[in-house]
Amino acid sequence: MNLHAHLELSQIAAPFECPSGVSRQTTANWIGEILRFRRSPVYNARKGIERGLQRQELIETTSLIADIVPNRCPAFSQHYISGSAEVFPFTELIAWKPEQAETEWKALPDCYGLSPHAPHTVCPELLEKAVQSGKPLAMHLAETPEELQLLRDHSGPLLEMMRQADPDYDPKKTLPGKRPMDYLQLLAAAPLSLIIHGNYLAADEMRFLAGHRETMIAVYCPRSHAYFRHSAYPLRQMLDLGVCVALGTDSTASSPDLSMAAEVRFAAAQHPAVPPETINRLASQERIQKLLLHFSGGIR
Numbered sequence: 339m340n341l342h343a344h345l346e347l348s349q350i351a352a353p354f355e356c357p358s359g360v361s362r363q364t365t366a367n368w369i370g371e372i373l374r375f376r377r378s379p380v381y382n383a384r385k386g387i388e389r390g391l392q393r394q395e396l397i398e399t400t401s402l403i404a405d406i407v408p409n410r411c412p413a414f415s416q417h418y419i420s421g422s423a424e425v426f427p428f429t430e431l432i433a434w435k436p437e438q439a440e441t442e443w444k445a446l447p448d449c450y451g452l453s454p455h456a457p458h459t460v461c462p463e464l465l466e467k468a469v470q471s472g473k474p475l476a477m478h479l480a481e482t483p484e485e486l487q488l489l490r491d492h493s494g495p496l497l498e499m500m501r502q503a504d505p506d507y508d509p510k511k512t513l514p515g516k517r518p519m520d521y522l523q524l525l526a527a528a529p530l531s532l533i534i535h536g537n538y539l540a541a542d543e544m545r546f547l548a549g550h551r552e553t554m555i556a557v558y559c560p561r562s563h564a565y566f567r568h569s570a571y572p573l574r575q576m577l578d579l580g581v582c583v584a585l586g587t588d589s590t591a592s593s594p595d596l597s598m599a600a601e602v603r604f605a606a607a608q609h610p611a612v613p614p615e616t617i618n619r620l621a622s623q624e625r626i627q628k629l630l631l632h633f634s635g636g637i638r
């Protein structure tokens with residue numbers, strides 16, 4: 339099972355190259371590439387999703403996908419089956435200004451789950467609506483050190499990036515939380531939340547997730563994590579604390595392909611302290627499948 343994909347980006351053949359003279363991909367540069375791609379004439383969300391679902395390595399290794407789909411993409415917003423894969427779509431919500439929240443909310447098609455994108459791109463009003471909707475949620479959280487800095491100090495490269503996109507970007511209005519814990523506490527009120535990445539969660543935040551393991555799932559994307567050269571993923575620590583961890587590929591903009599078998603192999607190589615059979619199990623959890631299915635009204 340692949341608990342985190344952005345199939346809409348599958349027209350991107352390979353992860354974006356680092357800018358010349360730089361040793362690692364920066365978040366700001368990578369997001370800039372994504373925004374450029376989404377504005378280009380080539381981009382078509384529907385074609386991207388279809389292309390992703392047709393990829394051979396996905397067909398061969400995946401029976402369940404939690405996919406993030408753009409808002410206003412009704413054709414792929416409800417639970418569906420493609421070949422042998424069952425897809426649970428989470429419709430993306432992005433609106434950092436409180437006055438944009440209503441428009442973004444009203445544009446929602448009938449949908450399975452919701453993905454309030456990330457702390458810096460979703461205002462509290464919209465996040466609250468998502469939590470109150472009773473739908474399963476997926477949110478990027480504790481993904482980069484820049485995100486932690488923005489939450490903590492309202493400063494840093496992510497603030498500059500947001501200000502480039504919107505000179506009026508106001509972290510005081512967008513970011514009620516000072517750290518990922520504040521968001522975990524909000525998300526705990528949802529019936530199910532996928533905490534995407536969680537690369538930089540602190541120990542007390544992992545313990546919080548462990549205490550809510552029935553409804554909160556951390557999703558580790560091993561090869562995407564390596565592409566961004568993040569600090570070592572705290573997989574052993576999370577599992578020891580009792581966090582429910584699942585695996586995902588992320589998109590082909592940061593992962594070489596959509597093979598879950600390759601993710602499992604890569605994760606096993608990265609984490610020799612975790613038995614390979616444990617990592618294997620993370621990619622195939624019946625309990626999570628049942629949970630996801632529960633919110634589709636049991637329709638298969």
Ligand SMILES: [Zn+2]
Binds near residue numbers: 344406478534588
């Ligand atoms: Zn993502």
